[in-house]
Amino acid sequence: MSGAPLTYEKMNGRSIRINRVPATITAVLLTIVLVYLLNFHQEERPALYGMLRSDNKVNLRKMLIAAVQAAQRGGFEVRDVAHTRELKERSKGKTDEGANDPFTDADARSHCVMKQGLKRFFPRVQIFSEEDKEHCKDAHIFDLDPTVLHETAEVPDVSVSARDVTVWVDPLDATQEFTEELYEYVTTMVCVAVAGRPVIGVIHSPFSGQTAWAWQGNSMSEYLKGLRVQPHSDTDHPVITVSRSHTASAKEVARSAFGDNVSLLTAAGAGYKVLQVVANNATAYLHTSKIKKWDICAGDAILQALGGTMTTLSGEAINYGPNDSPVNTEGLLATLEKHDEYIDKLSKHRSEKTAKSRRR
Numbered sequence: 446m447s448g449a450p451l452t453y454e455k456m457n458g459r460s461i462r463i464n465r466v467p468a469t470i471t472a473v474l475l476t477i478v479l480v481y482l483l484n485f486h487q488e489e490r491p492a493l494y495g496m497l498r499s500d501n502k503v504n505l506r507k508m509l510i511a512a513v514q515a516a517q518r519g520g521f522e523v524r525d526v527a528h529t530r531e532l533k534e535r536s537k538g539k540t541d542e543g544a545n546d547p548f549t550d551a552d553a554r555s556h557c558v559m560k561q562g563l564k565r566f567f568p569r570v571q572i573f574s575e576e577d578k579e580h581c582k583d584a585h586i587f588d589l590d591p592t593v594l595h596e597t598a599e600v601p602d603v604s605v606s607a608r609d610v611t612v613w614v615d616p617l618d619a620t621q622e623f624t625e626e627l628y629e630y631v632t633t634m635v636c637v638a639v640a641g642r643p644v645i646g647v648i649h650s651p652f653s654g655q656t657a658w659a660w661q662g663n664s665m666s667e668y669l670k671g672l673r674v675q676p677h678s679d680t681d682h683p684v685i686t687v688s689r690s691h692t693a694s695a696k697e698v699a700r701s702a703f704g705d706n707v708s709l710l711t712a713a714g715a716g717y718k719v720l721q722v723v724a725n726n727a728t729a730y731l732h733t734s735k736i737k738k739w740d741i742c743a744g745d746a747i748l749q750a751l752g753g754t755m756t757t758l759s760g761e762a763i764n765y766g767p768n769d770s771p772v773n774t775e776g777l778l779a780t781l782e783k784h785d786e787y788i789d790k791l792s793k794h795r796s797e798k799t800a801k802s803r804r805r
């Protein structure tokens with residue numbers, strides 16, 4: 446028997462020959478496959494990955510892919526509800542301006558898809574959604590699909606601590622206009638802030654199917670690039686975009702700060718208005734009352750990626766950390782150029798107004 450097989454085992458009365466060399470090769474191959482699955486294919490196995498690896502890092506490339514997908518998936522729900530025409534509209538109460546604050550099935554369904562989809566990939570990240578009060582019945586999931594980004598997008602693997610990441614989700618911006626079938630204003634938005642600064646912004650327009658996304662310092666969507674290079678009109682002449690639903694105070698501020706000849710572009714949705722600034726349809730976006738951070742964070746990230754600026758009316762940067770208030774109460778100015786000039790004019794107007802009210 447010597448010189449023959451290395452091992453014999455009795456099984457069911459039959460002899461099975463196990464040769465050590467192939468067995469070792471198989472074991473090595475299996476180990477390689479296992480290590481590969483655990484380390485390089487986390488996007489397909491987030492649950493397993495989460496269980497087996499307890500580090501608290503977030504890969505921003507994956508975050509970007511998930512954010513774009515969440516915005517687009519939410520957009521599908523919004524369109525789906527619009528097509529059924531069963532919005533099941535109800536009111537969330539009144540806005541700060543005293544207008545009705547509507548809520549529809551589209552807000553709810555988009556919220557569940559976006560929030561649950563993101564939460565599954567990033568269980569340790571704080572995610573704030575406008576509709577967090579909504580109870581989601583079904584588990585909505587999607588797998589990471591890197592093809593939502595264009596092939597030439599520069600998306601390096603950048604790892605940050607999960608503790609430093611805050612995600613802001615707006616499942617349906619411009620709900621009022623949605624109920625009025627003014628669909629061009631409607632967007633779904635995701636913003637990723639790192640240490641309170643907006644780093645990734647996604648503004649998706651469900652009814653045109655376009656997605657504007659930017660990752661500061663890395664890349665942006667082709668659609669956004671195309672908007673940016675659209676021919677400028679005369680930028681010396683201010684064109685201010687303000688909200689169509691509560692324009693009284695913003696219009697008054699714009700006129701007194703920039704002169705009676707200022708052009709006003711009334712529009713709806715903070716996401717839409719930022720895109721008007723990007724496309725040079727407006728030279729600035731002005732908001733004079735309270736505004737929620739899920740309305741503005743994505744636009745802030747996108748503007749910054751394009752070299753633009755979004756601040757409060759006194760020129761302060763807005764913080765999007767988890768411990769900051771979800772409401773910005775200091776007003777909003779967003780521009781691509783000449784931000785300081787606009788802020789100067791606005792603050793002159795504000796100090797004149799204060800002086801006047803003191804004199805009275």
Ligand SMILES: *[C@@H]1O[C@H](CO)[C@@H](O)[C@H](O)[C@H]1NC(C)=O
Pocket residue numbers: 704705706
């Ligand atoms: C506003 O426009 C009118 C007519 O075009 C012009 O006569 C006037 O000088 C302008 N005012 C300012 C402050 O630019």
Ligand SMILES: *[C@@H]1O[C@H](CO)[C@@H](O)[C@H](O)[C@H]1NC(C)=O
Pocket residue numbers: 672720721724726
């Ligand atoms: C800018 O304005 C033009 C003309 O009104 C319009 O066709 C275009 O869609 C606007 N851009 C965006 C991003 O909405």
